[in-house]
Amino acid sequence: MDSAQKRILVVEDDEVMLKTLHDALAKEDFAVYEARDGEAALVIASEAHPDLILLDILMPRMDGWEMLRQLRAKDDWGKCAPVIILTNLSGDEDTQILRIAELGPSFFMEKADWRVDSVADKVKEILQTTRVPCP
């Protein structure tokens, strides 16, 4: 694996979306890890420390917000690991706004409003502007 190659963890329970995201990110030369629920994501994130996490919210077993809460509470790396929320829940809703304020994801994307290649573009953009570990 190329040392400059960035590693992205995609957390998504919908198989087709997972596949499409995987392909779109791989095309941009990212290494892609996959998780299908919050619990699995938490395990992979702690072990692999990916450069960025693309995180769905509504998932079985553990939802995205709970996963992020535990990630933030876990250790220094988790406290400010770059996370993009990628969901079809509306970011205008009060509950989502509260979670965004509480858990500080780098970005909130409503899936249906974005092209799949602009998701990859956004990942690149966030990686360029975010400094890890925490400033």
Added chain:
Amino acid sequence: MTLPHYHPLRLLLVVVVSIFSVEYGIMVVLQWLVAPPAFLVNFIDATVLVLITYPVLYFFAFRPLVQEINIAQELKRTLQISNTDLLKFKLAVDNASDHVIITDPDAIVLYVNRACASITGYLPEEVIGKKAGKLWGNMMGRPFYQHMWQTIKSDKKTFIGEMTNRRKNGSIYQVVVSISPVLDGAGKILFFVALERDNTKQKETDKAKSEFVSLATHQMRTPITVINWCSEMILDGHAGTLNEKQTEYFNDIYAASKRMNEIIKSFLHILRLETAEHPAMLVQTNVASIAEETLKGFRLESEKKAQHIVEHFDSSLPSIMTDPDLIKVILQNFISNAIKYTAEHGEIVVTLAHMNKGSTIGEVTVKEDSLLMAVQDSGIGIPPSENDQIFTKFFRAANAKRDDPNGNGLGLYMSKIMVDLLGGMVWFTSIEGKGTTFFVLLPIQKEPISN
């Protein structure tokens, strides 16, 4: 009831004729007993006299009397009916499920119905004679009560609002309240009549409903995302080269799926506007910069049709207390319609102006210092027969449907709700085939208003 007034002369006539005729009758009978031969002559005399007397008596005395008696009976019947009616209404009010309160002009409670006990926990006897506001906890802020008293006492109009009140046991409940002043002929306030409906349950149902829709929306947008992303991958050639026909079909799928997403988003937006407690966030807003930004977003679309967009912005526009997000959506709706329904090379004029109180815009007089936003197009116009329906949900004018069968009929409805929320007014003028202008007038508020 008063007896009819008879003229004294008429009375005298009646009395004299009566006595005279009765006396004459007695005389005839006596004569028949004493001297039968004179009887026949006198009998004819008596009969003639009686024939004359009785009509006179009837017209002058009996008929008016009978009429008076009839009127009196009629009145009595009417009174009985109204009494029964009143009783009926009282029963209805007493037992209504809404809380009904009648107070004097100083808010001292004169009457409450039975719902008082079930909604507030107070028995009528604990409430009557006390001050209304204090009883239910005075829980709203001062501006709320000021506005309420201004409306019912000074403006003498009906006040409708949502209130949070406190029950006797201290628990909180939500009501929709309507308070109306009852005025006498001179316009003086006699009573206030208040109706309160407990809508705590309604609020809970609304919340559950909107959570359900939010989830359902998410579920619908998931397959849409899949269709979008897969179409993008195919159209971008990641699954091999497409021939012309294949590209066309995939583009169709992609466009339809994106349109579906827009419709679902509009639904969600409307639901939020219709059910949210605080749908508008008012801050000092520079409307001109929002308009600039919005127009920038439409540049590509208008350039495609070689349309000419003119900005008429007053140089000294005040910033106003309003919701920038709603202003943006309102402008987007009007501008996107203007571009859509105006032919190539047409002109679109966007105006922002400071309107002083008393100035006029066409037939509309400006009631307070306001900001005017107007979007004028040179498009297909609105058929006059459809003017009344233009702001209703899902409505699309016949000619608009012909030009763009894919519109969803939600944009103008949404704009109207938003302008209402911002305390403004919206209207339009249009000539079919020549163009339409939409006007929005927003009051320039110095202080934040509460929702």
